[in-house]
Amino acid sequence: MIRLGVNVDHIATLRQARRGERPDPVEAALLCERSGAQSIVCHLREDRRHIQDQDVQRLKRTIATRLNLEMSMARGIVNAALRITPAQVTLVPERRQELTTEGGLDVVRLSAALRPIIQAFQRRKIDVSLFIDPVPDHLEAAARLGARIVELHTGCYANARAQAAKGRALRTLERAARQGRALGLVVAAGHGLDYENIRDVVEISEIEEVNIGFSIVARALWVGLERAVQEMVALLKSGVREQPHAIAAR
Ligand code: PXP
Numbered sequence: 001m002i003r004l005g006v007n008v009d010h011i012a013t014l015r016q017a018r019r020g021e022r023p024d025p026v027e028a029a030l031l032c033e034r035s036g037a038q039s040i041v042c043h044l045r046e047d048r049r050h051i052q053d054q055d056v057q058r059l060k061r062t063i064a065t066r067l068n069l070e071m072s073m074a075r076g077i078v079n080a081a082l083r084i085t086p087a088q089v090t091l092v093p094e095r096r097q098e099l100t101t102e103g104g105l106d107v108v109r110l111s112a113a114l115r116p117i118i119q120a121f122q123r124r125k126i127d128v129s130l131f132i133d134p135v136p137d138h139l140e141a142a143a144r145l146g147a148r149i150v151e152l153h154t155g156c157y158a159n160a161r162a163q164a165a166k167g168r169a170l171r172t173l174e175r176a177a178r179q180g181r182a183l184g185l186v187v188a189a190g191h192g193l194d195y196e197n198i199r200d201v202v203e204i205s206e207i208e209e210v211n212i213g214f215s216i217v218a219r220a221l222w223v224g225l226e227r228a229v230q231e232m233v234a235l236l237k238s239g240v241r242e243q244p245h246a247i248a249a250r
Contacts, residue, residue, distance in 0.1 A: 104152075132151070132152065
């Protein structure tokens with residue numbers, strides 16, 4: 001089955017609206033795990049708009065599955081992540097004005113800066129994933145940099161309105177997933193995935209993991225978080241899989 005990572009940022013967004021203690025993203029993470037999530041994702045942003053440093057530390061101590069920390073390459077954030085030692089980091093671009101991560105990391109342009117950061121994490125046995133657009137050059141650069149995992153940005157696919165554009169974006173994703181797999185990378189995908197558009201993504205057998213936040217938290221308002229996660233897990237089960245890499249075993 002394709003693995004599900006649930007991003008709990010939006011639980012923290014709600015808490016930060018009143019700067020209190022609830023809803024607690026750690027409590028949410030435990031519910032997600034009990035409902036079938038295989039990893040928990042959170043993004044420690046430089047402006048700390050939702051997830052706080054303490055949340056990441058508590059998640060690391062509390063959850064039973066893998067903690068996947070999304071983060072920029074900013075020195076302060078890299079140092080915080082090296083201290084926390086999550087199972088995995090996902091390096092993403094970050095702009096203060098953006099509502100959410102708007103595109104993939106330009107791993108071609110940033111190769112020289114990325115290399116020592118990736119190596120520092122790998123020395124600590126932290127898996128590194130690079131969040132990239134589904135572009136051949138970027139997949140090749142990610143492989144050259146020695147990242148074990150790439151997460152393909154699915155925004156173009158998820159945001160396409162016209163059927164033809166959606167079809168084109170899906171084929172681009174398919175090609176990128178196949179290329180990533182051929183390069184020996186573990187291929188994940190995420191951004192804007194929901195209960196409808198996930199149906200075609202699960203058919204791409206090279207994609208081993210999806211990371212989903214917004215649509216699950218939004219659905220949870222109507223059906224509760226447990227059921228929202230269970231419904232997504234059920235959709236993911238319908239896909240045919242390649243032999244998976246050993247990512248979950250770490
Ligand atoms: N994966 C990455 C790397 C992301 O930056 C995000 C957005 O935080 C997601 C997955 C989840 O996106 P969404 O909240 O749209 O499901």
